[in-house]
Amino acid sequence: MTTLTHLLTDDARGARSSVIREILALADTEDVLSLAGGMPDPATFPIDDLVVASSAAIRDGSGAALQYGRTEGMPELRALLAHRFGDRCGRARTTDEVLVTSGSQQALDLLGRAFVSPGDTVAIEDPGYLGAIQAFGQRRPQWLTVPVDRHGLDTADLEASIRRGARPKLVYTVTDFQNPTGAVLHPDRRRHLAALADRWGFVVIEDDPYGQIRFDEPEHAPIARWTDRVVSLGTTSKTIAPGLRIGWAIAPPDIVSAVARLKQAADLHTSSLGQHLVADLLSRPGWMAARGRSLGAFYADRAEILRTALTAALPGATIEPPRGGLFLWADLPGTDTRALLPRAVAAGVAFVPGSAFSPTDDGATTTLRATFATLAPDGLEEAARRLGSVA
Amino acid sequence: MTTLTHLLTDDARGARSSVIREILALADTEDVLSLAGGMPDPATFPIDDLVVASSAAIRDGSGAALQYGRTEGMPELRALLAHRFGDRCGRARTTDEVLVTSGSQQALDLLGRAFVSPGDTVAIEDPGYLGAIQAFGQRRPQWLTVPVDRHGLDTADLEASIRRGARPKLVYTVTDFQNPTGAVLHPDRRRHLAALADRWGFVVIEDDPYGQIRFDEPEHAPIARWTDRVVSLGTTSKTIAPGLRIGWAIAPPDIVSAVARLKQAADLHTSSLGQHLVADLLSRPGWMAARGRSLGAFYADRAEILRTALTAALPGATIEPPRGGLFLWADLPGTDTRALLPRAVAAGVAFVPGSAFSPTDDGATTTLRATFATLAPDGLEEAARRLGSVA
Numbered sequence: 033m034t035t036l037t038h039l040l041t042d043d044a045r046g047a048r049s050s051v052i053r054e055i056l057a058l059a060d061t062e063d064v065l066s067l068a069g070g071m072p073d074p075a076t077f078p079i080d081d082l083v084v085a086s087s088a089a090i091r092d093g094s095g096a097a098l099q100y101g102r103t104e105g106m107p108e109l110r111a112l113l114a115h116r117f118g119d120r121c122g123r124a125r126t127t128d129e130v131l132v133t134s135g136s137q138q139a140l141d142l143l144g145r146a147f148v149s150p151g152d153t154v155a156i157e158d159p160g161y162l163g164a165i166q167a168f169g170q171r172r173p174q175w176l177t178v179p180v181d182r183h184g185l186d187t188a189d190l191e192a193s194i195r196r197g198a199r200p201k202l203v204y205t206v207t208d209f210q211n212p213t214g215a216v217l218h219p220d221r222r223r224h225l226a227a228l229a230d231r232w233g234f235v236v237i238e239d240d241p242y243g244q245i246r247f248d249e250p251e252h253a254p255i256a257r258w259t260d261r262v263v264s265l266g267t268t269s270k271t272i273a274p275g276l277r278i279g280w281a282i283a284p285p286d287i288v289s290a291v292a293r294l295k296q297a298a299d300l301h302t303s304s305l306g307q308h309l310v311a312d313l314l315s316r317p318g319w320m321a322a323r324g325r326s327l328g329a330f331y332a333d334r335a336e337i338l339r340t341a342l343t344a345a346l347p348g349a350t351i352e353p354p355r356g357g358l359f360l361w362a363d364l365p366g367t368d369t370r371a372l373l374p375r376a377v378a379a380g381v382a383f384v385p386g387s388a389f390s391p392t393d394d395g396a397t398t399t400l401r402a403t404f405a406t407l408a409p410d411g412l413e414e415a416a417r418r419l420g421s422v423a
Numbered sequence: 424m425t426t427l428t429h430l431l432t433d434d435a436r437g438a439r440s441s442v443i444r445e446i447l448a449l450a451d452t453e454d455v456l457s458l459a460g461g462m463p464d465p466a467t468f469p470i471d472d473l474v475v476a477s478s479a480a481i482r483d484g485s486g487a488a489l490q491y492g493r494t495e496g497m498p499e500l501r502a503l504l505a506h507r508f509g510d511r512c513g514r515a516r517t518t519d520e521v522l523v524t525s526g527s528q529q530a531l532d533l534l535g536r537a538f539v540s541p542g543d544t545v546a547i548e549d550p551g552y553l554g555a556i557q558a559f560g561q562r563r564p565q566w567l568t569v570p571v572d573r574h575g576l577d578t579a580d581l582e583a584s585i586r587r588g589a590r591p592k593l594v595y596t597v598t599d600f601q602n603p604t605g606a607v608l609h610p611d612r613r614r615h616l617a618a619l620a621d622r623w624g625f626v627v628i629e630d631d632p633y634g635q636i637r638f639d640e641p642e643h644a645p646i647a648r649w650t651d652r653v654v655s656l657g658t659t660s661k662t663i664a665p666g667l668r669i670g671w672a673i674a675p676p677d678i679v680s681a682v683a684r685l686k687q688a689a690d691l692h693t694s695s696l697g698q699h700l701v702a703d704l705l706s707r708p709g710w711m712a713a714r715g716r717s718l719g720a721f722y723a724d725r726a727e728i729l730r731t732a733l734t735a736a737l738p739g740a741t742i743e744p745p746r747g748g749l750f751l752w753a754d755l756p757g758t759d760t761r762a763l764l765p766r767a768v769a770a771g772v773a774f775v776p777g778s779a780f781s782p783t784d785d786g787a788t789t790t791l792r793a794t795f796a797t798l799a800p801d802g803l804e805e806a807a808r809r810l811g812s813v814a
Contacts, residue, residue, distance in 0.1 A: 044537040074486025086477040095465025098664035138690040146435040166688045273489035275695030297557045299529040304666030
């Protein structure tokens with residue numbers, strides 16, 4: 033067979049398979065217990081509600097759930113999302129400030145194309161979200177890495193870098209139960225970051241996939257409360273079901289229009305059926321609030337089971353008690369977790385080494401990320417035992 | 424409110440709203456009868472089958488229809504598509520040759536990113552498919568336009584351009600019931616194009632969204648029968664429902680892998696629910712064949728109604744009798760159809776002027792595209808009358 037790979041662009045040839053991808057491959061092997069991916073437990077999916085919603089959407093006389101739709105998204109869904117986010121921002125948001133995307137991964141890809149030219153500076157949490165590193169990385173930016181502590185992105189460090197001459201065009205942060213560390217961006221830092229954006233003219237991308245899965249942590253206002261130099265991302269992947277691929281970006285209308293033009297060439301529009309299902313569920317009074325409480329309780333239990341099991345299995349480890357989200361972050365002093373991974377997989381357990389969460393991926397670290405979202409309690413305990421046997 | 428548009432990249436600022444987009448906007452006004460878009464009549468959607476399939480998929484114990492999935496697509500769907508296309512190619516195709524995409528528009532976007540660097544030559548039919556012009560246009564190619572007659576892309580003209588020095592990297596063609604002209608690429612030209620690809624080392628992208636909606640036209644083998652320097656695109660947008668956004672690309676495995684890496688950063692994977700619905704329907708023996716026959720009969724009637732009505736309303740026009748697909752192509756000698764459009768919309772009817780289907784969009788033409796897919800028979804007849812009143 034002819035090979036066509038020599039015709040690929042340098043970018044396409046250079047695109048590496050990410051760790052996320054390898055993770056999904058690993059997690060697919062039955063004899064490996066995976067703490068690696070962030071796949072929600074299917075037991076949490078709202079099956080009955082989705083069956084009712086899908087039958088209603090498909091049978092709807094207009095055919096709209098099966099028809100071509102507007103690139104910006106289904107108007108009813110955009111209005112619902114604008115209304116909900118407006119409540120959190122403390123100021124009304126309008127339908128034309130919402131772009132529905134094919135998962136929030138697509139929002140990251142489109143925002144990279146919209147804002148980043150090769151060589152532009154993109155500031156990102158280190159450790160930070162792999163999918164964002166991958167999406168913005170395609171644009172060949174100059175990375176400005178900003179450390180993360182338990183109060184989230186270190187805005188003082190960011191400001192110091194700027195005062196030394198760095199000029200980020202975008203600053204990306206996961207505000208609530210950050211991936212991978214689980215940190216929550218402190219309210220003071222949200223205001224500080226907003227002030228820096230206004231002062232230095234960059235755009236903040238605040239990504240919040242986990243905010244509704246909170247254990248004891250109070251809810252904090254989004255960065256969009258304090259500045260309009262921000263694009264706020266959301267998704268139903270963690271709260272309803274990832275397989276629907278429904279995400280969104282909330283931004284000033286002129287940015288929504290510009291990004292929608294890119295989306296039109298990228299995939300015309302997001303699944304009409306998926307949008308109708310989400311709009312149906314979000315329109316039910318109290319549905320999402322009840323769901324958030326239920327998911328919070330479910331995953332708080334799972335988190336505690338994994339934390340207890342790992343604490344027993346890894347005596348020297350420091351494990352931050354998770355306050356929400358799907359991940360637990362551990363530090364194993366003296367252990368190179370990248371070197372540990374193959375031994376762990378051989379012992380039947382997978383995790384993600386901390387080094388994977390850096391755009392530079394430069395060398396050994398002693399940290400790892402483990403999810404408590406996927407395995408049932410006995411699986412979490414067995415996974416911890418297996419990890420302890422090789423660590 | 425702050426404006427952030429000055430931070431957009433040149434590409435994002437330059438991305439023009441396409442005619443497709445304006446079309447969808449126009450078609451949304453109740454007092455305009457639209458012959459412009461290519462929206463299938465919702466009466467053709469397989470509602471009952473989709474309700475059964477969606478309930479089964481959502482209730483499936485594995486949760487797979489709601490869970491994260493592999494970037495390349497659902498294995499069962501890929502296997503079904505490989506098998507079906509293998510039959511048409513006359514040689515077995517394998518699962519790893521199939522990439523499921525979020526509509527075939529996403530395949531065009533990803534293939535542009537995979538193969539086209541700025542300045543590379545892309546050959547495209549003129550007139551040709553707008554979505555392809557838009558997707559490849561983002562990569563700022565040098566366009567090589569190739570004329571189309573009733574036997575499709577003029578491969579002799581393409582060869583002459585190559586012999587004069589043109590070096591296309593990609594050649595894009597809609598093989599069956601071409602958008603916008605309705606032409607079918609002649610079997611001799613399919614073989615000729617395959618031979619040119621082998622001789623000159625370019626990649627053919629054969630796009631076939633309409634092939635199953637055929638009136639009296641016999642089925643022809645795809646170009647992939649004659650060469651493996653080809654990426655073959657398909658979609659269920661015209662045969663099942665566009666709102667599901669399920670398309671695919673069939674290509675050598677190394678190309679599928681490379682494009683999947685780009686897709687991972689673009690949207691992680693295509694809707695699991697949509698893939699499960701399509702896999703369910705395609706796995707039912709004879710389902711798609713029966714559906715093709717039914718859609719062919721339905722749209723053949725509609726095509727004849729519109730052709731008859733337009734022939735009466737536009738006495739000087741030449742209208743090629745459609746052999747399949749969703750569109751009718753008309754030539755109105757002496758009429759600048761771009762200038763006609765605003766008058767037509769004022770009279771309550773929309774169409775797409777022929778000039779829109781060229782990457783250069785250079786000036787007046789006397790042609791127009793009209794769809795018979797969207798309006799019911801009385802709407803088609805009234806639309807033709809309105810057009811006749813201003814033409």
